[in-house]
Amino acid sequence: MLSDLGGGGEALAARLRALDLFQLLDERAAVGATERWLSRLSWLLGRGDDGRRYALRAVATLEPLGDGHELAMAYSNMAQLSMLAGSITETVRLGRAARWRGARRIGDREVEIHALNNIGSALTSGDDVSEDVTTSSRVSISRWRRTRTSTSAART
16 A cells, blocks of 8 residues: 555645646646545545545536546546446446447547446456456457557667
């Protein structure tokens, strides 16, 4: 956990200061993105309730702004928290929402991979290995191959 590494409290405090500033400036997208990061940091610091609260706030803040990277990542973050809590059904529901809001509507591969990894992790912890696990593996391997190929080409 981040709390074991030190500095987690400083990171959380910095994000809270940023949140205050973004709220003062009425920068809704930045508020939502910061709430998502506060969710992640809170969970890493062992503050699961705060993590879930910030995750819900991030989605509520970003929903009115429409589909985009930040909203899709907020859904994927909620899927990740559900996966870590062992809630397979909720992970799949939220992961699919992230894929729909990000990958399918705006072509955001980062969101798709993040969401599919959450879904795949949740499903492999149970008995139901479905199409989502297969898709998760296929997308991750494909991206790895492209990265490896472009890295090899850059070396020559």
